[in-house]
Amino acid sequence: MSGPRHILIIGGGASGTILAAHLLRNGPPGLRLTLVEPRERLGRGIAYDTPHAAHLLNTRVGAMSAFADWPDHFHDWLAGQGTPADRDAFVPRHLYAAYLEGLVSPAPRLRREQEECVALTHGSSGRIAAHLADGRTILADRAVLATGHPLLQAGADMLERAEFDPWHAPLPDDAEARVLIVGTGLTMVDRVMRLLEAGHRGEIVILSRRGLLPRVNGPSRPIELDRADLPLGAGAGYALRWLRTQVRWHEGRGGDWRDIVDGARGHLALWWQSVPPETRGRFLRHARRFWEIHRHRIPAPVAARLDTARLAGQVRLVTGTLLSAAERGGRHTVTLRHRGGELETVEVTQITDGRGLLRDPEDHATPLVRSLVDSGLARIDALRIGLEVTADGQVLPRPGTAAAPLHAIGPAARAASWEGLAIVDIRAQAALLVPRLTADDTTAAQARRRPCG
Numbered sequence: 258m259s260g261p262r263h264i265l266i267i268g269g270g271a272s273g274t275i276l277a278a279h280l281l282r283n284g285p286p287g288l289r290l291t292l293v294e295p296r297e298r299l300g301r302g303i304a305y306d307t308p309h310a311a312h313l314l315n316t317r318v319g320a321m322s323a324f325a326d327w328p329d330h331f332h333d334w335l336a337g338q339g340t341p342a343d344r345d346a347f348v349p350r351h352l353y354a355a356y357l358e359g360l361v362s363p364a365p366r367l368r369r370e371q372e373e374c375v376a377l378t379h380g381s382s383g384r385i386a387a388h389l390a391d392g393r394t395i396l397a398d399r400a401v402l403a404t405g406h407p408l409l410q411a412g413a414d415m416l417e418r419a420e421f422d423p424w425h426a427p428l429p430d431d432a433e434a435r436v437l438i439v440g441t442g443l444t445m446v447d448r449v450m451r452l453l454e455a456g457h458r459g460e461i462v463i464l465s466r467r468g469l470l471p472r473v474n475g476p477s478r479p480i481e482l483d484r485a486d487l488p489l490g491a492g493a494g495y496a497l498r499w500l501r502t503q504v505r506w507h508e509g510r511g512g513d514w515r516d517i518v519d520g521a522r523g524h525l526a527l528w529w530q531s532v533p534p535e536t537r538g539r540f541l542r543h544a545r546r547f548w549e550i551h552r553h554r555i556p557a558p559v560a561a562r563l564d565t566a567r568l569a570g571q572v573r574l575v576t577g578t579l580l581s582a583a584e585r586g587g588r589h590t591v592t593l594r595h596r597g598g599e600l601e602t603v604e605v606t607q608i609t610d611g612r613g614l615l616r617d618p619e620d621h622a623t624p625l626v627r628s629l630v631d632s633g634l635a636r637i638d639a640l641r642i643g644l645e646v647t648a649d650g651q652v653l654p655r656p657g658t659a660a661a662p663l664h665a666i667g668p669a670a671r672a673a674s675w676e677g678l679a680i681v682d683i684r685a686q687a688a689l690l691v692p693r694l695t696a697d698d699t700t701a702a703q704a705r706r707r708p709c710g
Contacts, residue, residue, distance in 0.1 A: 261398030269294025270302020272667030273403030300357025319344030440611030468576030474554035480520035526674030633658035
């Protein structure tokens, strides 16, 4: 075997588990894998580490296979577990976590280390060393960061006393109490579903600057778009107008807007990589939220339950901003400014930060990410989305520092393409990484020396 004999995967959520499954399935026979994950169970990152039946997959069963060339893999696994589901169904996320774990359990060539990786170093031998929290060191030929989303921590803003883990945060002691959720994305939806599932009866106030809620995930037949027709290199405003024009054209012929959005999502990375950081920044400031509510949709049963709670007056959406928040005796007094300028002061027993997972990568860095940046083995991208990586996942070092045999996948590689969070994206990244990770040392070294324009 001329290629690497040992690959280290850091992170055992969806990204790390799917990559391990692809390497076990398509890698060379003598390849050894080590997967480092502090959690007891694999496949349970932020997205799927929930036992609650109200937390459904936001994507249909038929689109959740870990392998693009085996589209019914998850569907067939459900049937084999005695929980058959239609391909268009939305099943609880804890089932998907069990599916992910089953992809690599048992696997004789995969060694599991239940510990946190706190640092990586790159020696003169060309190998990479993982330093674990318990003091041990693991040597490997190549390593992949599959660390998921950054660890959310309390900052210095008014939400420093808020709950930052809405999936596991305790429920209010008083089921009649009023609570506040800041943000209207999928994180908010999960928290509302958890409160309703637990029988919470108090008012749930949702605060958002724009007041935009995720759209409903209805039937979709993605349109195949020709690359020549894409607005590659165009500004964010033009690209958004192009998308709206495509939607109007398709709807005028009896189609559904979801067909266009789902067809375009596979090309977003191409557009992202075709424009400079200034254009990407304008997208994040002005078009991101519009894209996300149409791209990251919620299942119809979840949307119906949310609508019912809003019509009943239990869930109240406030379009505005948070002016102040003061905590005293376990209760919070918050002042909201409505979009029309009206001020409202309310008392709540709990505040949940549902503003999403895009936070400053250094302010919310894990010890591992902090060590990589401090040592120069990695650098933060210009927009501070995360680590800067190439289009094929190579982690870029600080200028003047030699590149390590280090790649990233999933949310850890988000800065390269903006998308890359959905299972369909992660499985595509995994398939592309397998040949790169298993190439012989000469080929890999040439790839690392290649200019990254």
